[in-house]
Amino acid sequence: MFASLSLRAAALIAALVLAPPAAAQNAEPYFASLKFEETNGRIGPSFDHPVRWKYRRAGLPVLVLEESGGLWMRVADPEGDVVWVYSNGVSKARTAIVTDGPPADLRRETSADSPLRAQLSPGLVVEVARCADGRCRVKTGAVAGFVAADRLWGATGKDAARRAAELH
Numbered sequence: 001m002f003a004s005l006s007l008r009a010a011a012l013i014a015a016l017v018l019a020p021p022a023a024a025q026n027a028e029p030y031f032a033s034l035k036f037e038e039t040n041g042r043i044g045p046s047f048d049h050p051v052r053w054k055y056r057r058a059g060l061p062v063l064v065l066e067e068s069g070g071l072w073m074r075v076a077d078p079e080g081d082v083v084w085v086y087s088n089g090v091s092k093a094r095t096a097i098v099t100d101g102p103p104a105d106l107r108r109e110t111s112a113d114s115p116l117r118a119q120l121s122p123g124l125v126v127e128v129a130r131c132a133d134g135r136c137r138v139k140t141g142a143v144a145g146f147v148a149a150d151r152l153w154g155a156t157g158k159d160a161a162r163r164a165a166e167l168h
Contacts, residue, residue, distance in 0.1 A: 031154045032075075034060045035091040041083030045072035052083050059125045061095045061154025078153045094128040096138065096152035104151035106143065110135045117145040131156045 034055055041053035045068040055077070065082065066074040073090050076082045078097050098104050103119035105112075110133065118140075120126065126138040126147075135146045136155045149155050 029063055029065050031061055031094065031096075031156075032064050032073075032090050033093050033095040033154075034058060034062060034085075035089050035093075039085060039089040041075070041077070041081070041085055043083065045069075045074070045084045047086075049084065053077070053081060057125070059093070059095045059127075061097055061125070062090065063154070064090065094154075095125050096128050096136070096154035098122050098124045098126070098147075099151055099153050101151070104147050106138070106140075106145040106147050108145055110146045112148075114146070118143050120147060120151075126152070128152070128155050 035058065037056060037058045039055040040051045041055060042049040043052050060077065062075040062077055062085070064073050064075050067087070068074070068084075071087055072084050073087050074082060075085050075090070098120045100122045103121055105116055106118040106120055107114040108117050109115075120140065124140060126140045129137040129139065129144075131137075131149050134149050136149050136152060138144065138147055138152070
């Protein structure tokens with residue numbers, strides 16, 4: 001009995017020692033979104049750290065830069081501010097925000113000369129279905145269509161790596 005208990009304890013210790021750290025689980029930065037209408041962004045990864053930003057926008061896209069112990073995520077917001085957010089406040093739902101400039105054209109199909117469905121104002125948060133060849137299929141309310149990926153912050157994975165490099 002004690003021998004099998006010792007073997008199980010040794011196996012558990014080996015698994016803990018050999019397991020990758022939680023921060024390494026997602027070594028690449030990725031886009032996610034805020035889950036709740038109000039989310040606190042803290043200066044460090046614990047409730048003891050003061051709140052730097054109080055986000056009041058469910059669905060706001062964020063760039064996840066690091067994970068700490070599976071409980072905290074270091075994220076960058078669309079303005080480039082970097083804070084720590086408790087992980088239950090972050091969703092894997094893909095959203096993006098229309099960047100500054102003139103309104104972004106939302107087209108029926110992927111081609112730039114496809115009929116215009118709507119114009120999306122800067123700051124509008126949209127749901128992202130997929131992106132390919134520089135265009136993203138997005139939805140806002142009951143309207144869906146395609147918009148140029150370079151008019152969105154938070155849309156594509158390769159954009160995540162580039163934006164993370166800009167923050168370091």
